[in-house]
Amino acid sequence: MFLRIDHVGIACRNLEESIAFYESAFGLTVVSREVNEEQGVREAMLHVADAEAGASYIQLLEPLGPDTPVGKFIAKRGEGVHHVGYGVADVAKALEEIEAKGIRLIDRRPRHGSMGASIAFLHPKDVGGVLTELVEAPRRTT
Ligand code: V0V
Numbered sequence: 739m740f741l742r743i744d745h746v747g748i749a750c751r752n753l754e755e756s757i758a759f760y761e762s763a764f765g766l767t768v769v770s771r772e773v774n775e776e777q778g779v780r781e782a783m784l785h786v787a788d789a790e791a792g793a794s795y796i797q798l799l800e801p802l803g804p805d806t807p808v809g810k811f812i813a814k815r816g817e818g819v820h821h822v823g824y825g826v827a828d829v830a831k832a833l834e835e836i837e838a839k840g841i842r843l844i845d846r847r848p849r850h851g852s853m854g855a856s857i858a859f860l861h862p863k864d865v866g867g868v869l870t871e872l873v874e875a876p877r878r879t880t
């Protein structure tokens with residue numbers, strides 16, 4: 739069902755400071771910056787590697803406020819790994835298959851994600867404490 743790890747999401751208090759760290763420590767490059775009001779985040783994607791199954795990224799996430807998923811996460815647990823995003827070919831189909839296994843979905847239908855992707859989250863309580871995201875990259879136009 740999973741094609742690759744698309745990204746690992748990391749909660750941080752200050753996006754610009756975290757970007758500067760990843761650039762200087764690991765030489766990663768920012769390929770996208772977006773504000774996603776629906777998800778309550780200001781985020782940046784840093785490219786890690788390209789593979790046949792697609793690219794992989796680190797996603798740095800700064801909360802837009804305390805009453806957002808990432809804001810609540812940082813208040814409870816501090817900065818750190820927030821979620822794992824797996825690449826899938828078809829999010830809607832993957833959601834159906836996963837729900838049939840009795841795993842709780844946070845999103846019953848795909849939402850707008852970074853860089854034009856369709857995304858959906860699974861509840862961490864049903865995935866061993868790991869917030870899990872499905873990512874369907876936009877179709878290539880070239
Ligand atoms: C919360 N919990 C987590 C967690 N966040 N466990 C593991 N990983 C996380 N990231 C635990 C928390 O410790 C509590 O456990 C329990 O879940 C309930 O948490 P809460 O603080 O009371 O918060 P809720 O229930 O209001 O919300 C938790 C959920 C929420 C996971 C439902 O954060 C959510 O809907 N997340 C999905 C959307 C999201 O995260 N968006 C930001 C990334 P205890 O203490 O009761 O044991 S946006 C993104 O990735 C984009 C745009 C992209 O990739 O393109």
Ligand code: CO
Nearest residue numbers: 747797823871
């Ligand atoms: Co994500």
